[in-house]
Amino acid sequence: MTEGFGPKIVGEIAGIYISETVVVTWIIMAVFTILAIAVTRNFDKIPTGVQNVVEMLVDAMNKFTAQTMGEDKKGFAPYMGTLFLFLLVANLIGLLGLRPPTADVNTTFALSVLTFVMTIGFGIKSKGIVKYIKSFFEPLPFLVPLNILGELANPISLSFRLFGNIVGGVIIMSLVYGGLATLSGALGLESIPIFQAVIPVALHAYFDVFAGILQSFIFVMLSMVFISGAMD
């Protein structure tokens, strides 16, 4: 606890440190992959049981993408859907006692850099390089520095918004758990920290569930807006 709230280093491969964040991400990836294969393997033309839920999920993602980005950019649905599912599970995994991967600035920045690269890439692809560069000179040419700065601020604000929310929750929750353990200790119950039982539920509901779902949604929504904004 005294060492700080950064992610633990759990291993080292060829001199590269593997952090807790990466391991939890791999766990999430493995679960996603297994579920996706297991669920879609027995897909039938007439949906039953789990298939209905999966179809609803995919359909919701497709519709949400089409609605936010426009019908012509429906192709982004798989990326945005993946992003949303990953962020949702990553934010909520704190409930299982694991460290959320999104409580690491490397994760959130990696994702926002992907959004940033896509913004530029699809902007140029859609408008053409000349028109894309020209768009920085609008509405007035002397606003170029501001436009560039605004463009660069997007990924930074995007990543730190998510990171801050989640890491804040992690820090507060660990402080609360520590405090409750100390409180239990004061009553002579060091081995059975009884106060940790019910009291953190409301805090979990806010920091993990509410903030987690909201921030996932905001991240995906903003990514969609940035990319489709650059393309139109």
Added chain:
Amino acid sequence: MFGLVEFNSTFIFQIVNALVIFLVLRHFLFKPVTEMMEKRTKSIEDSFKEAELKTKKSEELKAEYEAKLNEIKEEKNKMIEDATRRAQNRSDEIIAAAQEEADRLAEKARAEIEREKQKMMNELKGEISQLAIGAAEKIIEKDIDENTHKQLIDNFIDKAGETQWQN
């Protein structure tokens, strides 16, 4: 332990991880599910369209059959009418022929009767003339040349008695 806000190797890992999970989910989840749903939508649309087409076709067929049926009915009526007319004609013909035959027979009978009457009258005349000659012979006591005078008397009777006998 890494610092709370520290950029390190995790950044590279997470970019790769994000791309990998994107490709995996796109391949195993989003693509097949979307394709499946689109296929289903299409098949439902197709079946609706097919049903519509079949309904339209059946209606066309129904109209066609009804038209055919009407045609047949008309033809039947015409045939019946035709047959009736032919039968009428035939019966008229038969009646006419029978009438003609009856007329002919009646005519023939009448002619026969006429002939018979003529014959009888001639015979009668012959006998009468014979009688007359006989009577005259007796009266004048003189043998008249029968053949010569018979002719004479016949002529007389013909002229004198025709109308009387007729009545």
